[in-house]
């Protein structure tokens with residue numbers, strides 16, 4: 001293992017998340033007979049857009065933020081991916097997130113490629129009106145590059161339905177027509193899909209229960225710790241709790257709470273909702289403050305990741321489990337609801353230690369699946385009920401989770417590599433259908 005790790009570190013020679021993301025591609029290609037051209041194509045994002053996002057502040061001054069939109073690959077359909085407002089947003093991160101989206105859409109077999117966007121900003125320092133201006137200004141900057149047939153944004157970290165509504169509205173103003181399918185994750189009153197809000201957590205839940213027996217997870221017995229309590233984490237926590245699993249810890253950026261007996265997820269949600277700030281679209285209170293109201297214990301995010309649970313669910317940000325802390329992880333299984341929470345070095349350590357990782361591109365694909373449903377509904381003008389959405393989501397997530405598991409078993413590889421193999425096979429087949437050197441030279445398809 002030491003050798004593998006050293007090779008990985010040497011190869012990366014720094015901490016580029018994109019390089020880390022590409023290493024998954026190199027691993028997966030070993031199990032497929034695909035043209036080297038496919039791999040080469042996928043190493044380079046199709047389009048990288050860097051924009052300035054000027055925002056008039058409430059005090060009359062002007063602030064200019066840096067914004068990005070990356071369209072990684074559109075061979076299987078228009079690019080699709082969220083928009084993040086976060087101070088740490090940078091090109092390397094957005095390129096990685098776009099790359100993961102290409103594979104995520106392929107692993108759940110929906111007709112989209114991968115994209116992602118973001119603005120480097122701390123939205124918690126902005127007023128509600130400043131966030132509206134920021135959202136509209138970002139769309140002004142990228143409007144020429146997005147559209148229902150080319151690139152379709154959605155929410156991500158620190159962006160939500162309200163923000164998607166403003167963005168869709170701005171796009172409509174620019175185009176002078178109503179184009180709801182340009183953005184997904186909108187409020188239902190503006191053409192959003194029923195079930196979209198909790199689709200990521202719900203999708204992860206369907207994957208968890210589909211694989212539960214095979215991973216040794218038992219309702220009524222098994223424990224779950226979740227890092228995060230946002231759009232992705234909360235519905236997952238609630239559904240697992242309703243299913244009988246003991247959710248022993250949740251957290252947010254300020255810290256977490258722990259109870260060996262299990263937390264009441266709904267009480268924590270209520271506590272946090274009641275403190276909703278009037279001036280901003282973000283929450284003021286932290287779930288950690290809920291400790292004051294109960295006999296629960298306060299834990300840090302670092303401690304949460306090292307709890308001895310049956311299922312650990314990082315559902316906040318990337319690079320949370322690294323070679324520094326992977327040796328200390330005591331969970332039996334990890335389900336990645338966040339994008340990229342486990343680095344490739346940590347992956348090697350976890351694999352060697354027999355800790356199974358259900359990879360992000362499968363585990364958190366529920367959001368993009370229901371985004372796809374929203375796009376379909378917007379384009380047909382025919383809307384589905386929440387139970388229809390959930391039923392269709394369950395069918396896709398369970399089917400694809402099983403396909404990935406079976407591929408992992410048959411090849412004797414990790415679930416992550418298997419997910420990349422399944423996805424790469426589908427993307428590779430689409431790219432090769434357009435012709436490769438092998439085809440033009442040897443007639444081989």
Ligand code: NAD
Pocket residue numbers: 155156157158159200227228229230231232233251252253254301315316317318337338339340364365367368
């Ligand atoms: P969100 O903004 O709703 O929630 C983010 C959560 O992370 C919050 O609870 C926040 O307090 C917490 N957090 C922020 N910084 C943290 C830190 N330093 N340490 C610990 N916790 C921290 O965002 P979200 O939509 O839930 O996204 C969470 C993850 O899920 C991201 O990796 C995102 O890319 C991924 N994801 C989201 C969706 C979606 O549909 N929302 C879909 C796929 C993947």
